[in-house]
Amino acid sequence: MTELSYRMVEMPIRSGAMRRWVAHLRRQRDPGPRRIIATGAAACVGLVAFAGVNMATAELKQNDIQESLEDADDFVATLPPTLPPTLPPTSISDGGPTQTSGDPSPTTPATPGATTIPSTTDVQGTEPSTEPTESPPTSVVPTTEPNSTAPSAPSANRVAIGDSVMKGAAPALVEDYDFLVYAAESRSFDAGIDVVEALDREGALGDVVVIQLGVNQNPLEQSDVDRMAEALEKVPRVLFVTNRYAKDYVYGQNAMFRALPERYANIEVLDWADVGNSCPGECYYGDNLHLAPDGMEFYADQIAEALSLE
Template structure:
């Protein structure tokens, strides 16, 4: 006969430590081998599904499961566990964001609303947020996964009694597994349709890890012992499964991230199944796997894993914004990563010691009463109570001020929108005459630009969001230029555009291509662009400037290609803007008005360079023709 066991789950703290370490390393050190470290979130999901279901099944007899008393008790305990730390992180970081200012405040009201209503993932989706886009920093982006878990905590105690109406345990497990398979299939469909963020954020499409944990809990593992489970061979098999599970988690974290079903849900499923193996080995009766996994350092991290996960992302965003600017999606300086790691561990430890544990033990109302009583105690207690109260009041006030003063859009979005307006106006009104460079009056900027090399009537420019942000300056410098620029274009998109323009007879004498910002390029794409352009036309390749690891390689390829082809030159935007990053938006990619002038300067100089190159090529051709004619004359004289 099976015997009931107490609710003790060794190994889960160590497993949580591994999960949070994967996520933190992935975010703080993007150049590390953990290219898919975000799978740590799925480890958390499996653990939550298993642990919460096991506790519900053990703490509530079948007749009381789902009763009002048991539900209130469960939700009260969850609230004590989650809300104090969450409220502290949101209000403190929102207030810090107000002091820093700029892009970290963008859309802050929506983010706080999502955090307060346990719906961050859905609020983000309805606003069009993209988890995988390198845009302006989103201060509380990591709260999407907490929202998924909170929705699970609210709904699952209501649904579990319905599942228990199915009498056979095997059928219950099968239902949970079918639901998990359906969730994973739905994520794969969304990824195949190009909507990875919807698949990743969606509670429905990302529930498979939680459902797998539920299926494992329904088996009774961790609560019920069978005699066969105590046999040495069974314990050894469980240990092997645990080792294999750890290997699966590590493998999934090391796999490259791809925007398709290979990662979503492929890598996530691998991590989830590996977590199942680790949980089985950890809670197996009389097994030592879980005890070994709960070594002191991992247990310390595991106990504070919730706080570490909450703090690490907003602290990283704030540190990067305060020290070097830009988006953490584009660049995380090593110093900022190190500072963030230290701050995260300190803040998580303090929160655990002084906020989370006291409220979990005494409850929120008792903690408030204790704080009020402290004002009548010894001077040290009064000082502590005054400090805590002041921090709470200032944080709440700072959050309100941050939300009300937050800009409507990021600085990069503003520059891009200005470029779009300029293009729209250019099609509706006559182009203005060329003007002097706006950078001429800025400290350290170049002197006013001489007369432009072209009026633009013979120029067409094809580019990405950097060129789009520079469109006002291009239109001012070259009034007749045609600009075709959009966000998130790559060089391969350029091959299609140039080919279509050539087929329609719409190419002009000078073709400017600026498509190196959004990914690596290869010679095949450049060859296709050059092949679509008549050798008589000039091709200007604008190189790239951005805090992205592929940029140096892109610029080297563009320079080598230009050196090997007559009539192809590089507009050195990178060299022009490198000394003046202050002329870029906070993402350190998109130029403002003055930065756009430098972009136009680089294009103007490239046109002058290609003109000189053409002239020198013609001189060489004439010299070669003259030498050939002289040789022919000499041969004729010898023959005569």
């Protein structure tokens, strides 16, 4: 409709065609053309107003999506701080939690009770005492208590890894079903593999892992999907969630996901591309992809039902 307004209203006005046409009608004695002018003017005003409202609504819808993702920030887990330096920071920070590059150099604590060996002569040039140096009191022995400010590794048995679609539902997944959610905006499938491998090295994958990724990566190769599946082979239950997005490349990805249970005994599939169409209420924002409030709850409930969780 915005394009129609541009072609039928703005362009004729700019070229002068509208002005010449109106002048011609005004010269006519018949009152009919004047009514045409009035009707046309009203229609033009309506088109312009509609276009303006449409643009404002589109911006509002985008703001709604962003606000919902910001609301979910407090429910999204951060990755363990002890990621190996060999893990490319950009692969996980691509829309995901920010990672620091490299590990801090550890400092070696002083050995309790260690003493300084005296020099052979003192400042006055006299011979040093041969008496043994008194050991420091036990009260100054360095404590072995861990730093209370250091974040601990995740310990949840239920882990969910995804992109912004899953992130929107993070509050429901966390509060209703005790998931630890690693979801980030714009996360690609390959970046998700890096997250899985990093959590695996930390022993933090848990007994149940849910994966929903792919929309942010085109093309996605079968080798990428297999690499993800192999990284999850030690997890007892893995649930792949298909993507509900009307794009040809997504249809191809979903086909690969649906075939996984035939090759990997620990993998199940929730066909969100199909199930998501039966969501009741206000389920999606204007892009028909990101989840609105009713959709967030329905999404979390469907994952829990697929895994028989309570």
